[in-house]
Amino acid sequence: QVQLQESGPGLVKPSETLSLTCTVSGDSITSYYWSWIRQPPGKGLEWIGYIYYSGSTNYNPSLKSRVTISVDTSKSQFSLKLSSVTTADTAVYYCARSTRLFYYGSGNYSPDAFDIWGQGTLVTVSS
Amino acid sequence: EIVLTQSPGTLSLSPGERATLSCRASQSVSSSYLAWYQQKPGQAPRLLLHGASSRAAGIPDRFSGSGSGTDFTLTISRLEPEDFAVYYCQQYGSSPGTFGQGTKVEIK
Numbered sequence: 001q002v003q004l005q006e007s008g009p010g011l012v013k014p015s016e017t018l019s020l021t022c023t024v025s026g027d028s029i030t031s032y033y034w035s036w037i038r039q040p041p042g043k044g045l046e047w048i049g050y051i052y053y054s055g056s057t058n059y060n061p062s063l064k065s066r067v068t069i070s071v072d073t074s075k076s077q078f079s080l081k082l083s084s085v086t087t088a089d090t091a092v093y094y095c096a097r098s099t100r101l102f103y104y105g106s107g108n109y110s111p112d113a114f115d116i117w118g119q120g121t122l123v124t125v126s127s
Numbered sequence: 128e129i130v131l132t133q134s135p136g137t138l139s140l141s142p143g144e145r146a147t148l149s150c151r152a153s154q155s156v157s158s159s160y161l162a163w164y165q166q167k168p169g170q171a172p173r174l175l176l177h178g179a180s181s182r183a184a185g186i187p188d189r190f191s192g193s194g195s196g197t198d199f200t201l202t203i204s205r206l207e208p209e210d211f212a213v214y215y216c217q218q219y220g221s222s223p224g225t226f227g228q229g230t231k232v233e234i235k
């Protein structure tokens with residue numbers, strides 16, 4: 001069965017870049033769409049962006065200027081970089097899978113519902 | 128972006144009772160592209176329903192969804208002890224996809 005596992009530093013200093021990796025096991029990374037989603041402590045969920053194995057991406061406009069998502073198909077991994085972090089970026093970061101992608105014009109896409117999730121990793125932004 | 132408002136914020140019920148959760152969208156959700164998730168403390172969300180009413184794999188039939196346009200409902204017909212959790216709706220009928228703020232179903 002498909003499993004996702006997030007990894008990366010649990011503590012990042014303000015103004016630095018947050019870097020996380022999601023490793024996909026049990027299925028091919030080339031068959032689906034892969035997203036990053038975050039959840040500040042005690043709060044709701046926010047979609048950050050998605051990537052396809054070809055490298056196609058789409059980001060939430062609220063974070064677009066600071067986000068880069070990349071993929072390494074040889075390692076079955078995809079990664080998140082979030083630059084210039086502040087304490088507001090403290091959250092549990094999840095990677096998740098979607099089976100379809102929808103196009104809504106003007107270069108805007110939205111993945112299908114997220115059917116598989118990683119366990120999540122807490123990233124704290126603090127000096 | 129579409130804002131989803133869930134109500135009530137907290138629902139206090141007893142095992143065996145029926146739970147009705149609401150999700151209202153600020154604009155019509157295209158093609159009823161709305162999903163519901165269950166999240167327990169310290170765990171990732173779990174997909175329950177997609178397309179407003181289609182159950183995900185392995186989800187018991189006591190969970191059902193309905194609605195279209197701007198108003199959607201998640202119903203749990205008879206609450207089991209393991210159903211006490213936080214529930215989120217999510218729309219993917221426009222970009223960016225957005226989530227509601229959640230409804231907590233707690234034991235009365």
